[in-house]
Amino acid sequence: MQEVATRAGVSLATASFAINGTGARKVSEETRHRVQAVAEELGYRPNAMAQNLSRARSSFIGFITDSVATTPFAGEMIRGVQDAAREHGYVMLMANTESDPRTFHDVASMMLDHQVHGVVYSTWYHRQVSTPTGLSGIPVVLANCYTRGDRLQSFVPDEAGGGRAATEILTAHGHRRIAFINSDLSAPATTGRLRGYRKALQAAGIPFDKNLVLTTTPEQEGGYTAGLRLLQLDPRPTAVFCYNDRVAMGLYDALRTRGLSIPQDMAVVGFDNQEVIAAHLRPALTTVALPHYELGYLSLKWLLREGAPTTGEAPEPTRTLVPCPTVERSST
Amino acid sequence: MQEVATRAGVSLATASFAINGTGARKVSEETRHRVQAVAEELGYRPNAMAQNLSRARSSFIGFITDSVATTPFAGEMIRGVQDAAREHGYVMLMANTESDPRTFHDVASMMLDHQVHGVVYSTWYHRQVSTPTGLSGIPVVLANCYTRGDRLQSFVPDEAGGGRAATEILTAHGHRRIAFINSDLSAPATTGRLRGYRKALQAAGIPFDKNLVLTTTPEQEGGYTAGLRLLQLDPRPTAVFCYNDRVAMGLYDALRTRGLSIPQDMAVVGFDNQEVIAAHLRPALTTVALPHYELGYLSLKWLLREGAPTTGEAPEPTRTLVPCPTVERSST
DNA sequence: GTGAAAGCGCTAACAT
DNA sequence: ATGTTAGCGCTTTCAC
Numbered sequence: 001m002q003e004v005a006t007r008a009g010v011s012l013a014t015a016s017f018a019i020n021g022t023g024a025r026k027v028s029e030e031t032r033h034r035v036q037a038v039a040e041e042l043g044y045r046p047n048a049m050a051q052n053l054s055r056a057r058s059s060f061i062g063f064i065t066d067s068v069a070t071t072p073f074a075g076e077m078i079r080g081v082q083d084a085a086r087e088h089g090y091v092m093l094m095a096n097t098e099s100d101p102r103t104f105h106d107v108a109s110m111m112l113d114h115q116v117h118g119v120v121y122s123t124w125y126h127r128q129v130s131t132p133t134g135l136s137g138i139p140v141v142l143a144n145c146y147t148r149g150d151r152l153q154s155f156v157p158d159e160a161g162g163g164r165a166a167t168e169i170l171t172a173h174g175h176r177r178i179a180f181i182n183s184d185l186s187a188p189a190t191t192g193r194l195r196g197y198r199k200a201l202q203a204a205g206i207p208f209d210k211n212l213v214l215t216t217t218p219e220q221e222g223g224y225t226a227g228l229r230l231l232q233l234d235p236r237p238t239a240v241f242c243y244n245d246r247v248a249m250g251l252y253d254a255l256r257t258r259g260l261s262i263p264q265d266m267a268v269v270g271f272d273n274q275e276v277i278a279a280h281l282r283p284a285l286t287t288v289a290l291p292h293y294e295l296g297y298l299s300l301k302w303l304l305r306e307g308a309p310t311t312g313e314a315p316e317p318t319r320t321l322v323p324c325p326t327v328e329r330s331s332t
Numbered sequence: 333m334q335e336v337a338t339r340a341g342v343s344l345a346t347a348s349f350a351i352n353g354t355g356a357r358k359v360s361e362e363t364r365h366r367v368q369a370v371a372e373e374l375g376y377r378p379n380a381m382a383q384n385l386s387r388a389r390s391s392f393i394g395f396i397t398d399s400v401a402t403t404p405f406a407g408e409m410i411r412g413v414q415d416a417a418r419e420h421g422y423v424m425l426m427a428n429t430e431s432d433p434r435t436f437h438d439v440a441s442m443m444l445d446h447q448v449h450g451v452v453y454s455t456w457y458h459r460q461v462s463t464p465t466g467l468s469g470i471p472v473v474l475a476n477c478y479t480r481g482d483r484l485q486s487f488v489p490d491e492a493g494g495g496r497a498a499t500e501i502l503t504a505h506g507h508r509r510i511a512f513i514n515s516d517l518s519a520p521a522t523t524g525r526l527r528g529y530r531k532a533l534q535a536a537g538i539p540f541d542k543n544l545v546l547t548t549t550p551e552q553e554g555g556y557t558a559g560l561r562l563l564q565l566d567p568r569p570t571a572v573f574c575y576n577d578r579v580a581m582g583l584y585d586a587l588r589t590r591g592l593s594i595p596q597d598m599a600v601v602g603f604d605n606q607e608v609i610a611a612h613l614r615p616a617l618t619t620v621a622l623p624h625y626e627l628g629y630l631s632l633k634w635l636l637r638e639g640a641p642t643t644g645e646a647p648e649p650t651r652t653l654v655p656c657p658t659v660e661r662s663s664t
Numbered sequence: 665g666t667g668a669a670a671g672c673g674c675t676a677a678c679a680t
Numbered sequence: 681a682t683g684t685t686a687g688c689g690c691t692t693t694c695a696c
Contacts, residue, residue: 053672091446
């Protein structure tokens with residue numbers, strides 16, 4: 001930078017102002033242009049580290065995930081966080097803990113050492129987590145998870161809304177006998193989707209029948225066995241809302257072994273919109289998408305705007321529900 | 333740090349050496365312990381930015397992907413790169429370009445500004461890329477892609493080896509009439525897997541029959557239609573090697589419509605080991621895994637060791653083939 | 665509108 | 681073995 005300044009015939013200070021046009025100071029248009037021309041010509045690049053040190057604040061934000069490779073979901077959140085970061089001129093420092101506390105501690109320290117402005121902590125499936133420790137002093141926001149009592153701001157999928165929307169696709173098609181293959185896991189998705197299912201039935205004036213709700217492991221295998229059980233019911237349901245796309249995949253297999261066709265003999269809707277399954281099952285599966293991109297995006301937006309309010313007091317942390325859009329394909 | 337030094341009754345310099353035990357200088361065991369105790373007590377954390385600035389080199393490495401959310405594959409590479417980075421005390425700066433040249437340029441600048449030691453550039457599927465521009469001056473290594481003439485060091489999956497291994501699973505089971513549903517894309521995977529298939533046949537003394545090689549779009553849909561075509565052949569093949577797991581998924585559907593069972597009537601092996609499909613198809617699919625984790629890990633290892641040799645000349649860049657391990661399940 | 669100069673928090677000669 | 685001191689590359693008062 002010294003060289004740029006000299007070549008442009010100005011002082012170091014002026015060069016600095018001219019280059020990153022900090023509104024604070026007035027540099028004549030002419031000077032600025034001259035300096036910028038020289039900088040361009042010399043291929044000058046500011047040293048981000050020196051800037052950060054000097055400004056006594058970095059332009060880093062941290063993003064911690066518990067698992068990055070299990071599903072493409074983490075990828076969507078990464079994109080969301082990254083897009084929001086770039087919009088604000090921040091650089092994302094990402095780390096994956098694989099749920100190892102020691103690793104978590106290490107990456108938290110690393111981030112603190114790099115003076116991150118805040119961190120978004122996320123999990124690959126929606127769940128409750130204990131308050132992340134070791135991130136003292138900087139704002140933290142949770143994406144796809146939340147803490148007991150919502151002591152920290154968080155953004156999570158609106159499971160109930162999604163469950164309701166899924167079921168309403170079925171009621172809208174005139175189905176009255178709608179089964180729900182739920183998961184046997186204790187998770188917000190399990191309770192939320194069930195709540196949504198019941199709300200939708202209620203809205204359609206259909207009495208809730210607990211015999212139509214099965215629980216199983218939320219995998220293809222579970223969907224298969226639950227599907228078989230479902231077919232024993234008399235009268236048979238005409239539609240099924242599945243906890244997730246993998247369960248629907250298993251249900252497809254079960255229906256197939258009985259020679260039943262979808263959606264004629266049985267309509268089915270899934271949840272998660274796992275592209276590789278949902279879009280490529282035969283017939284393609286109607287489902288509800290999880291808003292991972294938005295979760296990441298909104299979390300970081302919040303962090304940057306409300307995370308460390310410069311004025312006024314900090315807003316009350318809340319658990320913000322993010323809508324799960326439906327994706328209609330050919331199974332309904 | 334000044335405070336730590338004062339409280340421990342030593343100079344700033346001694347404190348610095350004591351804390352990050354730079355072998356360069358000798359600090360008595362006793363002093364070091366005293367300083368470290370004080371640092372601990374005060375909860376002192378070094379400012380990474382100041383360190384980087386002072387050392388005139390950062391501890392950053394860059395990782396650029398063209399797409400991070402299409403499949404879980406990117407996640408595996410991220411893990412690989414990150415693990416290697418952490419082993420060497422580096423921090424990963426990640427960026428996703430979504431294949432947008434402008435974004436690429438931006439993230440490249442960002443990385444340069446942060447003085448990254450080098451960058452690994454990766455693509456989500458194995459392919460040739462044009463030499464990334466705008467990364468002048470720093471070492472670059474490619475993961476899952478390569479340039480014309482291999483001007484840059486790269487690490488890519490051994491497609492031919494994988495294709496051969498896949499086919500040999502079939503020949504080992506005694507199959508002699510083995511079809512190959514290949515992709516209609518022009519990609520290293522297409523040619524490589526075919527080459528491997530032919531090698532395996534040859535090794536087993538089976539003459540190559542071009543009627544047994546079909547090409548189709550490498551999706552479920554393509555596998556389905558190709559599967560139907562395959563069933564018209566007389567005599568019918570007894571085994572099929574599919575370009576990827578999605579094609580195998582389609583083939584499963586085709587076999588099912590004809591009431592054929594796997595592996596009794598037809599053995600099938602896929603490629604990619606897309607967990608969500610391969611492990612959950614009925615029966616579970618035997619396949620070949622793509623070594624994404626290793627691609628990321630090895631790339632960064634190379635970058636750190638050979639990328640910028642401190643002594644001797646730079647090694648000749650080569651395209652290193654990384655093995656694709658087979659995963660045997662129940663379809664063979 | 666512009667320049668001089670004092671740091672930001674740390675490292676690494678160079679002394680002692 | 682430890683202390684002194686000069687930067688690293690940039691930002692930002694403060695004075696002109």
